[in-house]
Amino acid sequence: MSVFKRTVKNEFWYVLFLMPGFCLFALALLVPLGMGIRYSFTDWDGVSQSLRYIGWGNYKNALTDDDLWMALINTFKYAIILTVVVNVLSLLFALLLDSYLKFRNVFRTVFFLPSVISIVLSGFIWSYNYSTGLPKLFSFFGFDNVTSPLGNPSYALFGVIVIAVWQGIGAPMIIYIAGLQGIPQEIVESAKIDGAGTSKTLWHIVLPLLAPSFTINMVLTLTGALKVFDLVFVTTHGGPAFATEVMSTYIYSSSFASYKGGYGMALSMIFFVVLVVVTLIQLSVFRRREVEV
Amino acid sequence: MNKRVYVSICLAMLMLLLAACGGNNGAPAATEEAGNKGAEESEATQAPVEEKPVTISFMHFKSDVTDGVAKIVEQFENENPNIKVEVQPVKYDDYYTLIKTKLAGGDIIDVFTLNSGGQAKLFSDGGYIMDLTGQPFLSSFDESVLKGQATDGKNFVMPINGGPIAVFYNKKIFKDLGLEIPKTYDALLEAANQIKAAGKTPFALGWKDGWTLGMWATRDLPSLTALEEGQTDFFQKLEVGEAKFADNPAVKVTIERAKKLFELGNKDQLGVDYNGAVDLFSKGEVGMMYMGTWPLLDIEKKNPDFYNNDLGYFPYPFSNDPALNKLEFNPDASLAVASNTPHKEAALKFMAFMASKQGGDAWVNNIKSLSYVKGSTTSIAPAMDELQPYFDQGLTYDSQIYFANTTLDWSTQFSQQLQKYFFGKTTPDKIIAEMDDWIAKNHK
Numbered sequence: 001m002s003v004f005k006r007t008v009k010n011e012f013w014y015v016l017f018l019m020p021g022f023c024l025f026a027l028a029l030l031v032p033l034g035m036g037i038r039y040s041f042t043d044w045d046g047v048s049q050s051l052r053y054i055g056w057g058n059y060k061n062a063l064t065d066d067d068l069w070m071a072l073i074n075t076f077k078y079a080i081i082l083t084v085v086v087n088v089l090s091l092l093f094a095l096l097l098d099s100y101l102k103f104r105n106v107f108r109t110v111f112f113l114p115s116v117i118s119i120v121l122s123g124f125i126w127s128y129n130y131s132t133g134l135p136k137l138f139s140f141f142g143f144d145n146v147t148s149p150l151g152n153p154s155y156a157l158f159g160v161i162v163i164a165v166w167q168g169i170g171a172p173m174i175i176y177i178a179g180l181q182g183i184p185q186e187i188v189e190s191a192k193i194d195g196a197g198t199s200k201t202l203w204h205i206v207l208p209l210l211a212p213s214f215t216i217n218m219v220l221t222l223t224g225a226l227k228v229f230d231l232v233f234v235t236t237h238g239g240p241a242f243a244t245e246v247m248s249t250y251i252y253s254s255s256f257a258s259y260k261g262g263y264g265m266a267l268s269m270i271f272f273v274v275l276v277v278v279t280l281i282q283l284s285v286f287r288r289r290e291v292e293v
Numbered sequence: 294m295n296k297r298v299y300v301s302i303c304l305a306m307l308m309l310l311l312a313a314c315g316g317n318n319g320a321p322a323a324t325e326e327a328g329n330k331g332a333e334e335s336e337a338t339q340a341p342v343e344e345k346p347v348t349i350s351f352m353h354f355k356s357d358v359t360d361g362v363a364k365i366v367e368q369f370e371n372e373n374p375n376i377k378v379e380v381q382p383v384k385y386d387d388y389y390t391l392i393k394t395k396l397a398g399g400d401i402i403d404v405f406t407l408n409s410g411g412q413a414k415l416f417s418d419g420g421y422i423m424d425l426t427g428q429p430f431l432s433s434f435d436e437s438v439l440k441g442q443a444t445d446g447k448n449f450v451m452p453i454n455g456g457p458i459a460v461f462y463n464k465k466i467f468k469d470l471g472l473e474i475p476k477t478y479d480a481l482l483e484a485a486n487q488i489k490a491a492g493k494t495p496f497a498l499g500w501k502d503g504w505t506l507g508m509w510a511t512r513d514l515p516s517l518t519a520l521e522e523g524q525t526d527f528f529q530k531l532e533v534g535e536a537k538f539a540d541n542p543a544v545k546v547t548i549e550r551a552k553k554l555f556e557l558g559n560k561d562q563l564g565v566d567y568n569g570a571v572d573l574f575s576k577g578e579v580g581m582m583y584m585g586t587w588p589l590l591d592i593e594k595k596n597p598d599f600y601n602n603d604l605g606y607f608p609y610p611f612s613n614d615p616a617l618n619k620l621e622f623n624p625d626a627s628l629a630v631a632s633n634t635p636h637k638e639a640a641l642k643f644m645a646f647m648a649s650k651q652g653g654d655a656w657v658n659n660i661k662s663l664s665y666v667k668g669s670t671t672s673i674a675p676a677m678d679e680l681q682p683y684f685d686q687g688l689t690y691d692s693q694i695y696f697a698n699t700t701l702d703w704s705t706q707f708s709q710q711l712q713k714y715f716f717g718k719t720t721p722d723k724i725i726a727e728m729d730d731w732i733a734k735n736h737k
Contacts, residue, residue, distance in 0.1 A: 046393060046397070047393050047396075047397060047415055047416070047419045047421075048418060048419045048420075049419060049420060061734065065734070066730075127501075130564065131501070131561060131564045131565055131566075131569065132569075135561070145560075147560060147561035147564055148501075148561050148563075148564025148565075149564075150501070150563075150564055151501060151561050151562065151563035151564025151565070152563070152564075152716065153712065153713065153716050153718060154716065237386075237503055238709075239503065239563070239708075239709060239712060240563040240709075240712040240716075241709055241710075241712035241713035241715075241716065241718060242709050242713070252390075253705070256389070256390040256393065256394075257390075257702055257705055258702055258705075258735060259415070259700060259702070260735075
């Protein structure tokens, strides 16, 4: 008993300092989550003050909803392409900007700048670029039939991905640069003494030691990309012809435009589970590949 | 000893945090009390001796004419120095989402714009808006207008402005090519084809914005359905799942027409938005544009010469029977008062101003739309004079009444399906089948 008392006394301080953070977390996340779960079992229309419990009805509908599958496929298509492209590009930039380049600080700033602009703003800038800027530029060089990719269902998703890449490269690049600078120089040097060339050093020394940065970047970009809403919303609204309808815009339009608040909540819950599963799998896969120095 | 100090500091901080959170809730309650007290006092003493100044919030979806609305509100504030109006313009595409979340979250917006019909019904069913039936200011509107905007027989919204939705055309292009104003749908297509053959763009389409395509589809389809096919209750039946798109031959016609429009439109139809389309049209390179009166201000600003001399306006001929092709005239914004407003009196004063002759004229002059207030002026632009005969002879109709009091939003889904068809990714039969699937999942 006295042991318990002593523990409480000793740990009490930590708990006390945790309280504000925990309260915020509970208020901003746990409480809404609980309310959301409740709503997902109702036929609430999103506006009225009355609701009716319908059990698993929303979830049953969701599983047979073709639009949900379409939105999920679009989301994963977007997220996977984006994750691969962003990571490859930012790793390349990091390797380049970590080497002894004149003006490398200037270049680091330049490549990081797009990340500073808000997503909504870059969405507007690029919509304008696509619909007015680029066609004018191309017609100057004699190509008159350039149109905005955002206006064509076959290319719209790629149009959005280009914006996301442009915007999303900065932060992972910084993490990679930090990771590269954390690699002990003596290991690299001894590899060189052993006769390893640049490509061998890169493949056998640098990349394995960069694995922690790799893990965090993959997880961050993938989960960020899966949850994308703002960029799609300002550039295409999920259109044209559903070509860019991702999960979050689909949830938004079913809860607010189609007045199916309850159904939207059920979709959110399903998506939440999907996200958790994806993140867990990803973390366990990448953690296994990390090496300790 | 130090520990005690820390604990008290921590507690003090926590209290501050809680106080800051709670502070917001306290303030409106206080002003509410003050407002009520003020109202009671003025009633008791009859003569309103220096009423306490109140601030009411007014949210509206006429964000494309934000300045114009601000001027109207300014006039009201000059008349009522004790009432300040906080205006919040919101883009139409986001308007209903925003206001729904605000109201559901318990925020108070004293006065806001609504569309009569489905939206008004949704808000009155939710208990968010005040019943205005019998308010004295409603007498400045025609009985028929009030009836048209009533929800289940009661007036929850007050009509403010409305306007024709028709086809702007470039008189110069029409004259150069020797084209007449088309009176039938086939003539419209013929004119468009000739404009295209002459190397100009027949239609300016800003279909990147969802509502521009939706606006056309939600007028062409009901017009055809009700007036050509005679299925006047089709959309009411659709709402409850008693009718299907497959039973309505007009759907296929609208789908094919949309594709025709798309092909006859400007380049990059789904990449250019409403503003872009108005821009194109103002430059004088485009033959026609299907639109309400909203871009008039913009066109005047961008190309005053074109606006004064070459801009024309004709009713959209949805049918091949010229007798059916009347002028589409729709209510635009209506006003509603929140049922939970603490400033009921000020809000009603605001409504009364908007219903007065002065308020009606303010809407006409400042945002170039027509007012429903009896006797307000109608001359808003040179192009509008062409429509005068239709007004004089009462040759107007409102296709929106065919889905008044329905809340099923099939138009977004339909527009997306149409966009698929533009790029050859689906067929009209498939669209109809998918729409019916969607209706089956979503009807009440």
